[in-house]
Amino acid sequence: MTGEHRLARGGRVDRARPLRFTFDGHAYEGCQGDTLASALLANGVHLVGRSFKYHRPRGFLAAGAEEPNALCTVARDRARTEPNLRMTQVELYEGLVASSQNSWPARGFDLGAVNDLLSPLLGAGFYYKTFMGPRFVKGTTLWAKLFEPVIRRAAGLGVPPKEADPDHYANRFAHCDVLVVGGGAAGLAAALAAARAGARTILCDEGAEMGGALLCEPDATVDGMPAAAWVAATLAELARRGATLLPRTQGFGYYNHNFVALAQRLTDHLPHVPAGAPRERLWQVRAKRVVLATGAAERPLVFPDNDRPGVMLADAARAYLQRYGVKPGTQALVVTAHDAAYRTALALARAGVKIARIVDTRPRPAGPGLEAARAAGLPVTVGGTVVGTTGSLRVSGAMVAQASGTGATDFETVPCDLLLMSGGFTPAVHLFSQSRGKLRFDAETQRYLPGDPAQAQASVGACAGSWGLAAALDEGSAAGAAAAGSGAGRSHAVTGDHAGEGGGILGALPHGRDPARVKAFVDFQNDVTAKDIKLAVREGFRSIEHVKRYTTTGMATDQGKTSNMNSLAIAAGALGRTLPEVGLTTFRQPYTPVTFGTFAGAARDDLFDPVRRTPIHDLAAAQGARFEDVGQWKRAWYFPEAGEDLHAAVAREVRATRAVAGIFDASTLGKIEVVGPDAAEFLNRLYTNAWTKLAPGRCRYGLMLDEPGFVMDDGVVGRLGPDRFHVTTTTGGAPRVLNHMEDYLQTEFPELKVWLTSVTEQWAVIAVQGPRARDIVAPLVEGIDLSAQAFPHMAIREGRICGVPTRLFRVSFTGELGFEVNVPADYAAAVWQALWERTAALGGTAYGTEAMHVMRAEKGYVIVGQETDGTTTPDDLGLGGMVAMSKPDFVGKRSLARPDLVAPGRKQLVGLAIEGRTVLEEGAQITPTADPPVGTHAIGHVTSAYWSPTAGTPIALALVENGRARTGETVFVPMPGGAIAARVVGPVFHDPEGKRLNG
Amino acid sequence: MLLIPCPFCGPRPELEFRNAGHAHVTRNPAVDDPAWAETLFFRDNPKGIMAERWRHVSGCGRFFNVLRDTVSDAILASYKAGEPRPDVPLPGPEGEAPRIGAGDEVAP
Known part of the structure; x- marks a missing residue:
């Protein structure tokens, strides 16, 4: 027996496969095919949690994705613990462990319920x-x-696990002719018509089983088959025709140009998850045509105490009965504004549930359901209403009154343990609205329906406002055929259908009770009552978007699937306006919550952002290097010897390099090969410098501006031949510079014959710097005369080193005699090893980025992005001499004459000399006096600051207004411990004459 | 995610592209300061058809131009850099934004 309230037969569950599970530590039994909700109802459990704010006892309101109350936490282990799952969508499996949320100490006795009194x-x-x-x-x-703090603890939903998610998640891009969202009658018919027409078709449905409402239609037939058999036959044919069938897959987001996102649950329903199986998969589908067949959700009625466990949507009760074979109660009262609830009453009566009363709020109802109920002898009260309920942890009675003249005392209490309500059906237009289609308000049926589609899309069935199986099937078939471009669909022979619109009501039911003492819930998940919405309007809120945010109605995890239309109607009534005048709040992705894991997919941990390592990385690591992140690159930061910290290691590396030599992995430098007959002219236009007269074999320091005239990159450019340049860029700037070059080459100077190639990854670079640098490289180099006369500073030669090809630069970023050895990346490790052995033998060092920074700052060399901030001109940096204003044009030239760029008082690069041993903070502000009053304008800021092992003092570079004219003045750097005095000096602290470079 | 028709490669997802701002901004350095400031810094923000530049950065690498309706995000034309802007009428009534269901720009 899988629950005492399980029917002996009927439904789509497999009673021969019982499943044990626990809820809040109690053991229960359900069966294969159950959801957690249906299994608990089969065991007579209605109370499943406490509400968000008032901690009121709550049960199941719905049977599907729209469920606002019944949220639970399902735990496989400490890390695999997922809160806030809708129990109506949790598939039962053997051993499932679930617990309720938001109650303490127990859901039956919850101290937080004091909030209800407050x-x-x-x-x-x-x-x-x-x-x-x-x-x-x-x-x-x-x-x-x-x-x-108090509210945070008291309110809220489930608790997420603290452990990292051990599961992995998959991602798939898919393309199709026709995507059908929703696998009910309309969706199946659409997919079948599309697939029969030969279209590549994807069909997805949120449920474990396709079929939608057809799974709760034991009495209906389609084309002579029982509805469920038609579903099975249709799915079989779709599979045969190669359609992609995705059950357990929520279409949750509709984006631009028919791009639809689907979340597929792969393993959550399995008792034992296969090792390595992804838990969920994100489908990113681009469809030529989309058919939306997303159905409709029943609306609750808004009356006092409409939230007790046992108060349920009528159609949900029918689903539990006919799909899961569960009697959700023994004595039911039905209150309805729609004919569909009569079907539920009849089905329940046939299953042996006593129908205590059917209360129809409509003054003059009509419909096939009403007629059938009367024929079956069920008690019907026309023009009635419910003004309250009794009971605490389960409904025990309904207060039934006449809809007109509802005095508080004018009611009769009808005992019941199940109160079913139907306010009519709200089409699920979420995806349509996300697709930017305009909704139109249908005044006759009081519904928002899809208007003209904004994309290649069609809405069919209940989500388009149609009613009944035949209409859904025929519309679906027509839309599927049209989407596949094959003319008309077919019509279906349906028996046991329920046609007709059936009525409905929006807003709250009238009642004469003291509004201060009763709560009629509109939004069950966020505990918003009709009174709250009216209060918001009384307090002056006019826009529905403001009412929504003030009351939080529709802002819970269910996004108001059951509440939005009622809250709109209540607000409209309070405002004295019509629904279309009030407007509608925005439908946002995702339709139902999607896990972060699904969005992240494989992009986590090491794969979140690619890590780039140079070919020398492993050797540097073996030498003990500590690394720092520079963009995506790992760069050797410093090479500590035993007992050294960063400061000590850097001081040693600098001294050794300046005294002997050091080698440095500069492979991350951006490199672009600029080739073609117009290469020199192209560089003339992209850099401030003049290139035409640069002889092959020579290098020049190039300065690149953006069009507004500010420095955007720099680097050494070597000319290999008349038509070939080897351009280097900053490490971080390489992609930006190449994009900038391509942009001008393609769009402004397309007449130039130039080809640009990124060679950053192809050439590894080893800098050898220091007075002994030539001695280190000389024995390894073939075919290049390294003498100072033959190979001066700022020259480039091609030859061989260690037997492999090299482009050897004679350049320096330290102020010492230096070479930069470019070798094909595959040979870099061997060349590094050879250079390192010679360096070590001479008493030199390997140095990292920190020592590189110190040495370049000692020499006053700028780093773009550190000494510049996007508003810095060449002249600001003291590099005005690099600008060949005689050239007719280059990018940024026109802007260098802009009034603000030639105005006096611009910030200029200077050095700061500091007494004492305090290293300034980079970014610190600079003021003219030691203790300026609050509000004093800063005259500049520190851009670089280091301890200089060479000078034996702290040094700094700074941008200071009129800085060069202030040379010799004292400025101040205010810090929390007091202002630090600094003397303005030139930016070059080491070898200002440059003798060491040219050795 | 937009589906952008690259004039060299055909329709490709937006992931492969990088937007490069307004199209048809004429670079003429021989103008006075106010006109040059317009060139550098002043852009209109049309509701309706906008000509914008894209680069197929993860594809052919080419810059090209697109006409996009900023209301619906519909792409009305794409053409190579240097080609004149095609004359394309705006579909729909004056490009009005859907009033219902897309009203606010404030995330909940």
Whole structure:
């Protein structure tokens, strides 16, 4: 027996396969095909949690994705613990462990329920009001100190695990002719018509089983087959025709140009997850045509105490009965504004549930359901209403009154343990609206329906406002055929259908009870009542978007699937306006919550962002290098010897390099080969410098501006031949510079014959710097005369080193005699090893980026992005001499004459000499006096600051207004411990004459 | 995610492209300072058809131009750099944004 309320037969569950599970530690038994919700109902469990704010006892309202109350946590282990799952969508498996949320100590006895008594303090916007509460200590309000921590603890949903998610998630891009979202009658018919026409078709459905409402239609037939058999036959044919069938797959987002995102659950329903299986898969589908067949959701009725366990949507009760074979109660009262609820009443009566009363709120109802119920002898009250319920942890009775003249005392209490309600059906237009289609309000049926589609898309069936199986099937078939471009669809022979619109109501039911004492819930998940919405309007909110945010209606994890239309109608009534005048809040992705894992896919940990390593990385690591992140690159930061910290290692590396030599992995430098008959002219136009007269074999330091005239990159450019340049860029700037070059080459100077190739990854670079640098490289180099006369500073030669090809630069970023050895990346490790052995033998060192920075700062060399900030001109840096204003044009030239760029008082690069041993903070502000009054304008800021092992003092570079004219003045750097005095000096601290470079 | 028709490669997902701002901004350094400031810094923000530049950075690498309706994001034309802007009428009534269902720009 899989639950005492399970019917002996009927439904789509397999009673021969019982499944054991626990809920809040109690053991229960369900069966294969159950959801957690249906299994608990089969065991008579209605109370499944506490509400968000008032901690009111709650049960199941719905049977599908729209469920607002029944949220639970499912735990496989500590890390595989997922909160806030809708129990109506959790598939049962053997050994499932679930627990309720938001109650303590137990869901049957919850201390938080005191909030229900405090509710006069907790009405709409109560937290906004507490924001404005009295001031407390040191300017914080009572909100921050008292209310927020308490409310945070008391309110809320489930608790996420602290452990990292051990599962992995898959991602797939897919393309198709026709994507059908929703596998009910309309969706199946659409997919079948499309597939028969030869279209590549994808069909997805949120449920474990395709079929939608057809799975709850035991009495209907389609084309002579029972509905369920037609579903099976259709799925079989779709599979045969090669359609992609995706059950357990929620179409949750509809984006531009028919791009639809689907979340597929792969393993959550399995008792044992296969090792390595992805848990979920994100499908990113680009469809030529989309058919939306997303159905409709029943609306609750809004009356006092409409939230007790046992109060349920009528259609949900029918689903539990006919799909899962579960009797959700023994004595039911039905209150309805729609004919569909009569079907539920009849089905329940046939299953042996006593129908205590059917209360129809409509004054003059009509419809096939009503007629059938009367024929079956069920008690019907026309023009009635429900003004309240009795019971605590389960509904025990309904207060039935006449809809007109509803005095508080004018009711009769009808005993029941199941109260079913139907306010009519709301088409699920979420995806349509996300696709930017305009909704139109249908005044006759009081519904928002899809208007003209904004993309290649069609809505069919209940989501388009149609009613009944035949209409859904025929519309689906027509839309599927049209989407596949093959003319008309076919019509279906249906028996047991329920046609007709059936009525419906929006807003709250009238009642004569004291509104201060009763709660009629609109949004069950966020505990928003009809009273809250009216209060918001009374307090002056006019826009529905503001009412929504103030009351939080529709802002819970269910996004108001069951509540939005009722809250709109209540707000419209309070505002005295029509629904279309009030408007509709925006439908946002995702339709139902999607896990972060699904979005992240494989992009986590090491794969979140690619890590780039140079070919010398492993050798540097073996030499003990510590690494730093520079963009995506790992760069050797410093090479500590035993007992050394960063400071000590850098000081040693600098001294050794300046005294002997050091080698440095500069492979991350950006490299672009510029080739073609117009290469020199192209560089003339992209760099400030003049290139035409640069002889092959020579190098020049190039400065690149953006069009507004500011420095955007720099680097050494070597000319290999008349038509070939080897351009280097900053490490971080390589992609930006290439994009900038391509942009001008393609769009501004397309007449130039030039080809650009990134060779950053192809050439590894080993800098050998220091007075002994020539001695280190000389024995390894073939075919290049290394003498100072033959190979001067700023020259480039091609030859061989260690037997492999090299482009050997004579350049320096340290101020010492230096070479930069470019070799094909595959040979870099061997060349590094050979150079290192010679360096070590001579008493030199390997150095990292930190020592490189110190040495270049000692020499006053700028780093773009450190000494510049996007508003820095060449002249600001003291590099005005690099600008060949005689050239007719180059990018940024026109802007260098802009008034602001030639105005006096610009910040200029200077050095700062500091007494004492304090290294300034980079970014610190500079002021003219030691203790400036608050509001004093800073005259500049520190751009680089280091301890200089060469000078034996701290050094700094700074941008200071009129800096060069201030040479010799004292400026101040205010810090928390007091201002630090600094003397303005030139930016070059080491070998200003440059003798060492040319050795 | 937009589906962008690269004039060299055909329709490709937006992931492969990088936007490069307004199209048809004429670079003429021989103008006075106010006109040059317009060239550098001033852009209109049309509701309706906008000509914009894209680069197929993860594809052919080419820059090209696209006409996009900023209301619907529909792409009305794409053409090579240097070609004149095609004369394409805006579909729909004046490109009005859907009033219902896309009203606010404030995330909930």
